[in-house]
Amino acid sequence: MSVGDILFWIVGLMTALCAVMVVVTQHIVRCAIWLLFTLAGTAGLFFLLGLDFLGATQLFVYVGGTLVLVIFGVMLTATGPFLQLRAGAGEWAIAIIVGLLLYGLIALSWLFADWSKLPESALPDDPRQMYHTEQLGRALLGDTSVQPASELAGVPGSLGAADKASGKLQEPPKRQASAFLLPFEIVSVHLLVVLIGAAYLARAKRKRVVVAPRESL
């Protein structure tokens, strides 16, 4: 058992513990703090696996997200200090069912995955062998010769002109692969729609001022 494995177990167990605390805590701001620790622990796992960019993005996005959640979702809507949250039996039942379904999904994909292709250690010995953002970008554009290979999305893609123009690709990829680019664009357009919708809902409601017709003197 290497140091990386030990660290992985420590961080993983702490993340799991924090995740349990999110569920069982009734105090809503403490709950958000446990959520923060869970997400930060996930970022730590990413760092341990050598995925620096993903880990930093996780920190950047989710810390900010939890912050906004705490402030606008909790503090500004609470009616009294230190609000408590009590879940009813029905909510518990729904949560447990959804949780078990998700757990089943993860367990199934874990059982049926082909683990023989993975490297032996979670952390490469040489830090220079860790994944780079360049590889991530090339995978996004559909280059299957780099890790992480983009065979998940299932969307037929083609190599962008930008890739050819920069001349960075030494060898042509084995086949025209499915790229992350299209799903990425769809998600960003979707987020834009959500943003516009949120701005529309949150805008200040103007009162209609009905100007009474001026009486002629």
Next chain:
Amino acid sequence: MSIQLIILLIAAIVLVTFVALSAIFFIWLERKVAGRIQDRLGPTRTGGKFGWLQTVADGIKLLAKEDIIPANADQFLFRLGPYLAFTGSFLAYLALPFSRDVVALQMNIALFFMLAVMATEVFGVILAGYGSGSKWALFGGMREAAQVVSYEVPMALCVLIPVLTAGTLNLNVISQQQAGLFWNWYIFHDPFTFLAFWTYFTCATASCKRAPFDLAEAESELVAGFHTEYSGLRWSFFFMAEYGSMFAVSGIATMLFLGGWHTGVIPATISEWIYENLWPVYVVVSVLVFITKCWILVFIMMWVRWTLPRLRIDQVMTTCLKYLLPIACVLLLGASVLPLVWHTVFPGWVKLPFRNPPAYPAAPR
């Protein structure tokens, strides 16, 4: 792996010591600067000349103080606040190179990592504000939240401008690209980077909640803002975090715009020769140069703090959303269009050094 871990541990110890010692130095400097600007002498007696032991005396006082947790406070959050604030500010040092390859953790995305972990510092402040169970503290925390969430946007946009020029997020490489004489520094690269430096520095001052943006404390209206209820060592953790992040944002500014650890007066070939043949000399000198540059920026922050009056909260938000954000957007647009226009209008005539593709060593595999 284990050797790497030991190196990391040593680096962590060195960095903690450095952050704590530089906080001690900065607090003394702050008192002296404030004194001089207000036509006083500042501390003069403790430790003989210049009152240089003043902060140590303060530290002993803080250690000996009673640790009070108000009855109204949420104990867990109240205790957690200072640690979160300090952790956020300290983690940034992991990726900050002090000289060529002198860094705790070689990271390809060091800049992004630093910005990400420094964003977590605000969480400690907000928890302190909320957990104190005091209205002053809560007001301070809310203001801090609004301020940091808004100022992060122009700050990130300004950071992107030199990154566009450098073509990488690796601070080591960015600084190495600015080797040589001082016109190689990215602040003098083009008009957009020049303006981006000042915009970045303003946003960075605000993100460290330094005056004129210290609305989270605002002692004239909020008693002491988010740390009203804190005393003793917990209170001092917030100050370690503040001075730590002041140095860290100055470090980013130095790396991105001011040539990193390069003196700016020694030509690149000579410094390269020193690096090859006299490595210890190179490291010592360049670490000193880097720290001095950061100290100068921190000194400017202090100078600004004791010169300008504090803004009102609506003025703080106006400054960010109506001025700094559009300025940052225009600068980013300009910096991205400039290379295109330059190469179209003057093809092959004058070459600005726009570096693309990135200059870091190609990834194995």
